[in-house]
Amino acid sequence: MAQQLILVTGAARCGKSEWAESLAIASDRAVTYIATATVDPADPEWQARIDRHQQRRPATWQTMATVEDLAQQIEGAEPTQCLLIDSLGTWVANLLDRSDVEWEKIAQALLAVLPTSRGTIIMVAEETGWGVVPAYPSGRLFRDRLGMLTRQIGSISSTVYLVTGGHVLNLSQLGQKLDR
Template sequence: MAEATAMDRQQLILVTGAARCGKSEWAETLASESNKAVTYVATATIDPTDPEWQARIVRHQQRRPATWQTRAAVEDLASTICQAQSLDCLLVDSLGTWVANLLDRSDAEWEILTQELLDKLAISLATIILVAEETGWGVVPAYPSGRLFRDRLGMLTRRVGSIASTVYLVTGGHVLNLSQLGTKIDR
């Protein structure tokens, strides 16, 4: 696959798309092809009272090779990024869950956390693959918390995309390399 050769030069990859479109599977493929030690960075918490959520987590776990490490980064994602070395590949799944975990933070706190993450991503020597859900392609959420989530995730995805070496859109079971097909919007 042509992507595998390019993968050796890439340091920051964004995989975005709608729910259940194959984002995580594509990100897992890229991580497998990186020829690096892969750490799956889980941003979700396990809720013992939610069996459907637990089943989703188990499905993700079952797809991953046994050789991959797993690390939780529910809130402090920047520190996890900072600890990665050049021979590492981090697969962060997902930015949407990370945003949801921090939704109660003030706008000022959120901006500090976001900038800290972006700074660590920009200087990391590791290959980092971030999965992000696309929001806002439908109706405007009826509740303030829904609008806040949509806006924060949308802006974070845009900011990560502006520094990423490659951005993929996964939709309808197909992968589009937006870095080759599209034009980057300046920040």
């Protein structure tokens, strides 16, 4: 696997993370798992989800956590590394309290560093907006920010996969990129 940017997207609980993990293993590179979730001791169900993800990962993988500085984590990647970022949706949720100006600056920093990375990057992103418009402003803000960021990352990715219904579709082979 040459240096590249791979986007794995799909609905909740569809197998996105497992597919991304299999791609990371196939890269034959040293894998660094970048977790965007924050641990909440008051939420045992959330901790159980985190534990399931951790149990699937090979012991040889390094794990790093980030709440905001995703661009900085990517910037330091070595050519021999594969960064697996799981997930973009959680990262966006971490930053919902940021103003539109702050958010735009953070998102643009991420978009600027992705094409220049020397390592292979695999990003997991949740699909949103396939149902009703969220009834609350924070839900609409999340949907809009994640949807736009996923689209922008997809447009610069070498490969985009959609995981749904227990199947993986290579959208880069089946589909066509939208004009920017």
